[in-house]
Amino acid sequence: MPGEFEPHARCWMAWPCRRSAFGARLEAARAAYASVARAIAVFEPLTMLANPSDVPEASRLCGPAVTILSMEIDDSWTRDTGPTFLIDEARRAAGVDWIFNGWGGIYPDHEKDAQMARKILDHLGMRRYAADLVLEGGGVHVDGRGTLLAVEPAILDDRRNPGMSRKEAENILSAYLGVKQFIWLPFGLENDETAGHVDNAACFARPGVVLINWTSDPLDGNYRGCRENMAVLRASRDASGRTLEVIQIEQPGYKEGKEGRMALSYINFYLANGGIVMPAFDDPRDQAALETIRRVFPDRKVVQLPVLDILYGGGGIHCITQQQPEGVPLFPHLR
Secondary structure (H helix, E strand, C coil), rough: CCCCCCEEEEEECCCCCCHHHHHHHHHHHHHHHHHHHHHHHCCCCEEECCHHHHHHHHHHHHCCCCEECCCCCCCCHHHCCCEEEEECCCEEEEEEEEEEHHHHHHHCCCCCCCHHHHHHHHHHHCEEEEEEECCCCEEECCCCCCEEEEEEEECCCCCCCCCCCHHHHHHHHHHHHHCCCCECCCCCCCCCCCCHHHHHCEEEEECEEEEEEEECCCCCCCHHHHHHHHHHHHEEEEECCCEEEEEEECCCCCCEECCEEECCCCCCEEEEECCCEEEECCHHHHHHHHHHHHHHHCCCCCEEECCCCHHHHCCCCCCCCCEECCCECHHHCCC
């Protein structure tokens, strides 16, 4: 699995369609998704999946730079339900199809999304590797050099993989992603319904450099988790034996969602070819986060977009996107 900062062939997204997730904000969420899609399409090709009945609206709001692909879907979080793409030494691309069970059964109607990865890979003519692990793509982040970041409760979860040990999970992840060094963080964000996806907590900016969600407020519900995650990162080495440079990004303040606090993190951004699309939360810390990201990625153009209407449905910019790395499809008959 290559790092997200490596070259992409395309980005994949899916049009919001689960009204129970967004409620009266569904139309606003669709406008926000379209804004993200248009911003990413400036940097790289983007395909938006949409239910057949939603194709006209998605086409109108996204504009001509975005490709719309008709596909039956249940929801709109392609990071979690799309394939995790792979590259081999010859730059041939394939994909992993994890088992998807609706984030541990939170959403029982997920049959169409459970088929999304297979359908995308079939559409691309890519080799599909079906993994015997319940996992969402937002649960892992890699440096492309053999190191994987994950929040342990989001994978070793009795609703997802009952009775599985850390070693058993590592064996599967090693086999499918080509990783050999694991950094298990103990905490995701407070009130993250995924049980704490790592893409809200920490990510690789490049090999050897990690961004971490942070709070300096001792009364904040994420205070303890941030510090325990930091302690793990400072004590860890990557697959090359390096200690990690860890850069803090102060999280935005409390914002109320439909079920209490929304899990807001500036870490939840998308790395595009030559650019970054990152969140703004109508918060005083938006500008400081933007400046930090610009400093960490001086060779990329940074675009900051308002995303509270997306977060109301349960995730951020990284959650609604899935990168496809550059590479020639590895067809089944070439195996």
